[in-house]
C-alpha cells in the first residue's frame with residue numbers, strides 16, 4: 001500500500017521577477033531544479049525611453065527572454081509605470097522638494113515588487129512569487145520573518161524592511177542562501193546570457209543617470225545661500241535637494257581667508273530659509289548624532305513595544321550593525337545609539353534588526369545632536 005505522505009504534492013507554481021540580471025536568472029534556474037513549476041515576469045515601470053544609455057529596459061527584456069528560452073520557461077511582461085509614478089515617484093519628488101533625501105528603492109519594493117507584481121502574479125494563478133534579492137525567509141510560529149542574506153556584502157534586507165510578513169510569506173528568495181560568487185558560478189556553468197552582466201546600480205527602474213540633471217527635469221532648482229554655523233554667508237548653492245548631509249564634494253567653497261585647508265562638508269539644511277549650512281572637517285561635531293526620531297515605521301511582523309528594546313540599527317545601506325535602544329512613546333519612535341552616528345539624514349531610513357532578523361524600519365524625521373550634553 002502506498003504511503004499517502006509519500007505522494008508528491010502537485011507542483012507549486014512560482015512566478016519569478018526576471019530583471020534581465022544574473023540574480024533573478026539564477027533564481028529561476030534554482031527553483032526549476034527544486035521542482036517548482038516556474039514562469040518569469042518582466043516588469044516595465046518607467047515609460048519614457050529617452051534613447052540614452054540610461055534606459056536599458058529593452059536590453060534587459062531581451063536578456064530576460066534569452067535566459068527564459070535557455071532554461072525553457074515562459075516569460076510574461078507587465079507594465080506598472082502608472083503605479084510606479086503614483087505610488088513611488090511622486091512621493092520621491094515630494095521628499096526632494098521638501099529638502100529631504102528619500103530612498104525610492106524601499107518604496108519600490110513595498111509598492112511595486114511586493115504589491116503590484118505580487119497581485120498580478122496571483123491573478124495569473126501563481127502560488128508564490130520569487131525574486132533575486134539577497135535575503136532569506138524563515139517561517140516560525142505561523143509567521144514569516146525576513147532574514148539578512150547570507151552574503152554579508154550583498155544583504156538587501158535594508159531595502160525590503162517595509163514589506164509585510166504576509167507578502168514575505170508568499171515569496172521565495174533562492175539566492176539569499178548563497179554568496180554572489182556562487183551565483184555567478186552557477187550562471188556560468190549553465191551558460192546563461194546574464195552570467196557576466198554587471199550588477200545594476202542607480203535608482204530602481206530609473207537607471208544610472210546623472211542624478212542632478214535628472215532631478216532638474218522634474219523640480220525647479222531654488223538657489224540659496226551657503227552659510228557657516230556662525231551665520232557667515234560664504235557661497236551659493238543651486239538647490240538644497242542636490243546636497244546630502246555629510247557630503248563633501250561639489251560645494252565650490254575654497255580659498256576662504258583664515259579658513260585653513262580642511263575640506264567643507266554639508267552639516268545641515270535650513271529648509272525654512274533655503275540655506276545650506278557647512279563646516280570644515282569630516283569629523284565636524286555637528287555631523288554626529290546620539291539618537292533619532294523616526295516616523296512611518298513598518299514592521300515586518302507585529303512587535304511588542306511596551307518597553308524599550310535592545311536592538312541594532314542601520315541608518316544607511318552597507319552600514320555595519322549599530323547597537324541601539326528603541327523607545328516608543330507619545331513622541332513616536334526614538335532610536336538611541338550606544339555610539340555616535342555620523343550623518344544621520346532626514347528622509348533616509350533607519351532599519352532595525354534583532355540579530356539576523358530584519359524587524360522593519362521607518363523614515364528618519366530628525367537627528368538629535370551628539371554634542372548637546374544630554375549624553376554621559
Ligand SMILES: Nc1ncnc2c1ncn2[C@@H]1O[C@H](COP(=O)(O)OP(=O)(O)OP(=O)(O)O)[C@@H](O)[C@H]1O
Pocket residue numbers: 016017018019020021022023024025041042043044113130131132133199200204
Ligand atoms: N524589471 C524587472 N522585472 C521583474 N523583476 C524585477 C525587475 N527588476 C528587478 N526585479 C526583481 O527584483 C530583484 C532585485 O532587483 P535589483 O534591482 O536589486 O537587482 P539585482 O540585485 O541586481 O538582481 P538582478 O541581478 O536579478 O538584476 C531582481 O532579482 C528581480 O527578481
